[in-house]
Amino acid sequence: MIITDVSVRVFRHRTRRHSDSAGHAHPGPPHDVETAILTIRTEDGDEGHSFAPREIVRPHVIDKFVKKVLIGQDHRDRERLWHELAHWQRGSAAQLTDRTLAVVDCALWDLAGRVLGQPVHKLIGSYRDRVPAYGSIMCGDELEGGLATPEDYGRFAETLVKRGYKGIKLHTWMPPVSWAPDVRMDIRACAAVREAVGPDIALMIDAYHWYSRTDALQLGRGLEKLGFAWIEEPMDEQSLASYRWLAENLDIPVVGPESAAGKHWQRAEWITSGACDILRTGVNDVGGITPALKTMHLAEAFGMECEVHGNTAMNLQVVAASKPCRWYERGLLHPFLEYDDGFDYLRTLSDPMDADGFVQVPDRPGLGEDIDFEHIENNRVA
Numbered sequence: 001m002i003i004t005d006v007s008v009r010v011f012r013h014r015t016r017r018h019s020d021s022a023g024h025a026h027p028g029p030p031h032d033v034e035t036a037i038l039t040i041r042t043e044d045g046d047e048g049h050s051f052a053p054r055e056i057v058r059p060h061v062i063d064k065f066v067k068k069v070l071i072g073q074d075h076r077d078r079e080r081l082w083h084e085l086a087h088w089q090r091g092s093a094a095q096l097t098d099r100t101l102a103v104v105d106c107a108l109w110d111l112a113g114r115v116l117g118q119p120v121h122k123l124i125g126s127y128r129d130r131v132p133a134y135g136s137i138m139c140g141d142e143l144e145g146g147l148a149t150p151e152d153y154g155r156f157a158e159t160l161v162k163r164g165y166k167g168i169k170l171h172t173w174m175p176p177v178s179w180a181p182d183v184r185m186d187i188r189a190c191a192a193v194r195e196a197v198g199p200d201i202a203l204m205i206d207a208y209h210w211y212s213r214t215d216a217l218q219l220g221r222g223l224e225k226l227g228f229a230w231i232e233e234p235m236d237e238q239s240l241a242s243y244r245w246l247a248e249n250l251d252i253p254v255v256g257p258e259s260a261a262g263k264h265w266q267r268a269e270w271i272t273s274g275a276c277d278i279l280r281t282g283v284n285d286v287g288g289i290t291p292a293l294k295t296m297h298l299a300e301a302f303g304m305e306c307e308v309h310g311n312t313a314m315n316l317q318v319v320a321a322s323k324p325c326r327w328y329e330r331g332l333l334h335p336f337l338e339y340d341d342g343f344d345y346l347r348t349l350s351d352p353m354d355a356d357g358f359v360q361v362p363d364r365p366g367l368g369e370d371i372d373f374e375h376i377e378n379n380r381v382a
């Protein structure tokens with residue numbers, strides 16, 4: 001049970017996803033990227049793993065904070081270890097981020113699942129073994145036949161419905177796209193998708209994240225006419241007052257916060273301030289599975305739904321264990337990319353979706369990732 005080591009391996013893998021200057025993903029030629037795998041090991045030789053960008057688990061962070069809290073401790077004490085690590089954030093000179101808390105917490109949950117031979121959602125106390133997915137489309141671009149026009153979005157949405165999705169979320173155009181942001185273009189893309197898929201598919205938008213209150217209001221009013229299920233992150237989430245104002249002035253549900261700092265404590269403020277109609281959490285956004293579950297319980301206590309940000313095995317485990325959550329966010333998707341090709345360091349998809357739009361939660365132990373350790377060793381860079 002006692003943790004004896006925390007290690008990081010950095011390896012190279014191929015992808016066609018490229019990040020733009022605002023951090024949003026777009027398709028491009030295949031290229032090599034580096035990813036890290038954090039491993040927590042016990043005296044019994046048991047191991048738990050979780051993936052992260054290499055900077056998130058760089059030696060300074062692992063040696064100065066993570067090892068100090070974890071080494072010599074009982075790996076099953078996730079609640080205490082999470083709080084002890086979180087308390088190091090205040091004095092870390094902003095070096096210990098919620099993302100690092102998340103990768104450590106996920107590796108501890110993975111370890112517990114592997115030791116007991118159970119998927120994480122069964123350890124938590126599962127709610128379901130399969131979850132409905134919405135297709136989360138990448139931000140718009142200026143690629144011929146990509147996501148450059150409202151008609152491109154409409155055509156792609158038709159493809160997603162044929163694939164089985166019963167919900168679709170549009171990330172519309174944002175800088176560095178030369179003419180973005182543009183509320184009218186956002187509404188035109190949403191209208192083209194509604195026209196293409198008909199009234200029975202749930203549609204949502206995740207818009208440019210720095211609109212003014214009046215722009216966000218205009219966008220929301222336009223989406224109400226199209227029967228959209230929610231509007232997400234149309235303004236800077238640091239302004240609670242702006243979201244309270246928007247939620248008061250719109251009928252379409254406002255979802256949030258996704259990127260606002262403060263973990264489940266900040267999400268309590270959004271609920272009590274009336275800043276959202278549907279709450280939002282995400283394992284990487286709030287510091288792990290442990291605080292993501294706390295957020296779910298908050299939402300339930302206030303009679304609210306709570307949607308989970310992002311794909312990946314750890315978010316799927318939270319969705320599977322949570323009644324307040326309606327969807328699994330499967331993406332990001334683009335006409336030029338085949339999402340089901342997965343990653344070359346995982347032997348199988350962590351979130352396989354059937355023709356009816358349901359993702360089957362893997363019954364593999366832990367987070368459920370089918371890790372190809374041979375690929376990792378053969379492509380080690382550190």
Ligand SMILES: O=C(O)[C@H](O)[C@@H](O)[C@@H](O)C(=O)NO
Nearest residue numbers: 023024171206258309310332
């Ligand atoms: O903002 C981003 O980097 C992406 O849009 C990403 O977070 C996306 O997954 C999202 O916002 N989903 O809700």
Ligand SMILES: [Mg+2]
Nearest residue numbers: 206232233258
């Ligand atoms: Mg979002």
